[in-house]
Amino acid sequence: xxxxxxxxxxxxxxxxxxxxxxxxxxxxxxxxxxxxxxxxxxxxxxxxxxxxxxxxxxxxxxxxxxxxxxxxxxxxxxxxxxxxxxxxxxxxxxxxxxxxxxxxxxxxxxxxxxxxxxxxxxxxxxxxxxxxxxxxxxxxxxxxxxxxxxxxxxxxxxxxxxxxxxxxxxxxxxxxxxxxxxxxxxxxxxxxxxxxxxxxxxxxxxxxxxxxxxxxxxxxxxxxxxxxxxxxxxxxxxxxxxxxxxxxxxxxxxxxxxxxxxxxxxxxxxxxxxxxxxxxxxxxxxxxxxxxxxxxxxxxxxxxxxxxxxxxxxxxxxxxxxxxxxxxxxxxxxxxxxxxxxxxxxxxxxxxxxxxxxxxxxxxxxxxxxxxxxxxxxxxxxxxxxxxxxxxxxxxxxxxxxxxxxxxxxxxxxxxxxxxxxxxxxxxxxxxxxxxxxxxxxxxxxxxxxxxxxxxxxxxxxxxxxxxxxxxxxxxxxxxx
Numbered sequence: 001x002x003x004x005x006x007x008x009x010x011x012x013x014x015x016x017x018x019x020x021x022x023x024x025x026x027x028x029x030x031x032x033x034x035x036x037x038x039x040x041x042x043x044x045x046x047x048x049x050x051x052x053x054x055x056x057x058x059x060x061x062x063x064x065x066x067x068x069x070x071x072x073x074x075x076x077x078x079x080x081x082x083x084x085x086x087x088x089x090x091x092x093x094x095x096x097x098x099x100x101x102x103x104x105x106x107x108x109x110x111x112x113x114x115x116x117x118x119x120x121x122x123x124x125x126x127x128x129x130x131x132x133x134x135x136x137x138x139x140x141x142x143x144x145x146x147x148x149x150x151x152x153x154x155x156x157x158x159x160x161x162x163x164x165x166x167x168x169x170x171x172x173x174x175x176x177x178x179x180x181x182x183x184x185x186x187x188x189x190x191x192x193x194x195x196x197x198x199x200x201x202x203x204x205x206x207x208x209x210x211x212x213x214x215x216x217x218x219x220x221x222x223x224x225x226x227x228x229x230x231x232x233x234x235x236x237x238x239x240x241x242x243x244x245x246x247x248x249x250x251x252x253x254x255x256x257x258x259x260x261x262x263x264x265x266x267x268x269x270x271x272x273x274x275x276x277x278x279x280x281x282x283x284x285x286x287x288x289x290x291x292x293x294x295x296x297x298x299x300x301x302x303x304x305x306x307x308x309x310x311x312x313x314x315x316x317x318x319x320x321x322x323x324x325x326x327x328x329x330x331x332x333x334x335x336x337x338x339x340x341x342x343x344x345x346x347x348x349x350x351x352x353x354x355x356x357x358x359x360x361x362x363x364x365x366x367x368x369x370x371x372x373x374x375x376x377x378x379x380x381x382x383x384x385x386x387x388x389x390x391x392x393x394x395x396x397x398x399x400x401x402x403x404x405x406x407x408x409x410x411x412x413x414x415x416x417x418x419x420x421x422x423x424x425x426x427x428x429x430x431x432x433x434x435x436x437x438x439x440x441x442x443x444x445x446x447x448x449x450x451x452x453x454x455x456x457x458x459x460x461x462x463x464x465x466x467x468x469x470x471x472x473x474x475x476x477x478x479x480x481x
Contacts, residue, residue, distance in 0.1 A: 016249045021242040021259035023184040024334050028238030029267045030187055032119030032328035034274055036385070037231050039296040041275070043288055044227035048207055048279055049214040051272060053228025058268035060229070060437040061236040064401060065264045066424035067408050067431055069257035072243035073422040076252030079345025080244040081400055086349070088407035095351055096466055097403060102346045103462030104399040104455075109339040109373050111392040113165075113332055114380035115234075117158035118388065120328035121381075123321045124157045126298035131157060137384060148384040158381035165332045166374040169340070170360075170367065187330055190323040191270055194300060198277025201307040207279035226444030233441060234389050235271065237396070238331075239263040244338040247345070253421030281307045300324055336377075340370040394451035397438045399459060405434045 016024075041050045077083040085098040125132035131153045215221070242249060242259045249255050281303050287295055295302035304320040305313035344366030347357030360367040380388060408431055411418070424430050442448060 014248055014250045014252075016242070016245055016255075018255045018258055021245075021249060021255055022262050024245075024337070025239050025241050025259055025263035026267060027184055027187060027330045027334040028241040028338065029236060029263060030191070030238075030270070030327065030331065032116045032123075032324065032331060033235035034271055035300050035324045035327065036119045036122060036297075037235055037389075038275055038278055039287060039299055040386075041228050041231050042279075042284055044231065045214075045221075045224040046288070047209075047211045047214055048275070048284055049210050050224075050228050051275055052225060053232045054268070054271050054275060056225065056229050056437070057232030057236050058264065058271070060233060060434065061239060061264045061268070062261075063430040063434040063437060064405075065239055065260045067404055067434060068240040068243050069260045069422050070420060070424045071404065071408060072240070072246055072256035072260065073253045074418065074420050076246040076249060076256060077345065078245070078247030078341045078348075080240065080246060080342060081404060082342055082346050082349075082351075083246070084404060085407060086351075088404075088411045096463070098346065098349075099351050099466045099469075100459060100462045101400055101403065102343060102352050103465060104395050104458050105339065105342055106373075106376065107458060108392050108395045108400075109335070109342075110376035110380050111388050111395075112237075112339075113162060113335050113373070113377035114158065114383070115385060115388045115392065116328050116331040116335065117161045117377065117381050118154070118383075118385045120161050120325050120332070121154040121157040122297050122385075123301070123324045123328070125154060126301050126321045127318055132297075148387060149382050150384055151382070155382045159378050161329055161332055162336075162374055162377045162381065165329065165336055166370060168333060169336055169365075169370055170363070184330070186323060187327045190300075190320070190327055191274070193320075193323075194303070195270075195273050195277050197304065197307050198273075198280045202277060202280025204276065204280050206283060207276045209284070222444060223446055226441060227446070229437075230393050230441050230445060231389065232271070234393050236264070236267065238334070239267070241334060241338040244341050247341070257422040278303050298324075336370060336373060339373055340366055343369040343372065390451050391454055394442065395455050395458060397442055398452070398455040401438055402435060405431045405438070 041053050042048065044050060045053065071084045072080070075083050075087050081101050082098050085101055086094045088094065089097055121131065137148050137150050239260050242256050246252055246256065278299060282295065282299070287299075298317075298321060301317035301321045301324075305317040307313070308316050343352055343356035344359075346352035347354055347369075356366070356369045356372065358368045359365065408424075409428055412427070442452065
């Protein structure tokens, strides 16, 4: 019987090896993202030159992955970023920033889960068109912020997916390994089927039929590239999932960096291959036109219908929709698993609400954290996919990723002798490249101010909550004395 390492700080068991870590990362990364966002990436740049968005997204992920790899190997604790910020910025600053990260996570993590659930519901509407026919979108305004709420059967399907994922995760990590492996087989099988279909049934040259002026480097080109990178960045995120489970990873100094870098390279190749495969069968012009609305909502099913013709196409389109829904569910499952450990770590550290630090009395997992994130994800299932993705990406960049990139530069300066089992290659270029890339996504898009305003509100409210908790805690200490 295999021995189990324990994490004395959190009471968690180190049971996750390299294969399981890579599987969870890739489940988190692939999810439903590319199956619904390929048309969005194409539309952002007006043609197959949008492949640049995937390439630039992969390079940015590698820069960011180097940061995660160094920090994850040096600080292999439950909570990932929360623990990193406490080490990078000691004292009051570290406690404030780690609390702020935790506060935004209570929004961004459920947004991430909801995005997968909404995508699952879109493919459900392909199988059962009635789910889409009775859906109504209502615009709303809160001050200068504008968004939309979706009302109909679709959000109910998305909510059901969240509830099932929470029920399956209501157990210890060691009992989840087989389930995640089975989901990983479905995910990779679906991808392989898509790639082989494009290779056998498609016309590769069609995937590179660029429109006139596609690479004219004007203002519109760079605005489009910024929008494409926002979407591709969303699709790549998840390579760091293993760092959130740092307290449950075997040999973390080796496993965490390897899992992160393997996941980024593998998924980057998959995404580029997927766009080529899809466009080799579905010409991009009608896909982006008014007649392509249904195809954009379930692009993989439309791809299979076209590739296999009228005889087999409709049946295989349905099969593809089912497989994508399973893939989306696998992503929801993986996201909830990883994120539920972060409020737990913060609460155990005394820097978040204590109730989140409870472990299940018999199954040994952070059940309060899991239930809270699942409940908030149910709320966000009612919002439009575009709003959910944009809000998620900007919140994370402002209140997590940029903090880590600045923090690792500061940590190298202030604690040069700190043990670092993995050191980022070509330091400090990956950290600086990540800062430039994330800043470009924030400001290199049309109407970028909407999400930045949302991030500013979250930061201000989170800071106020932290200040009030600190004052209340200080008052209790004074009364005790």
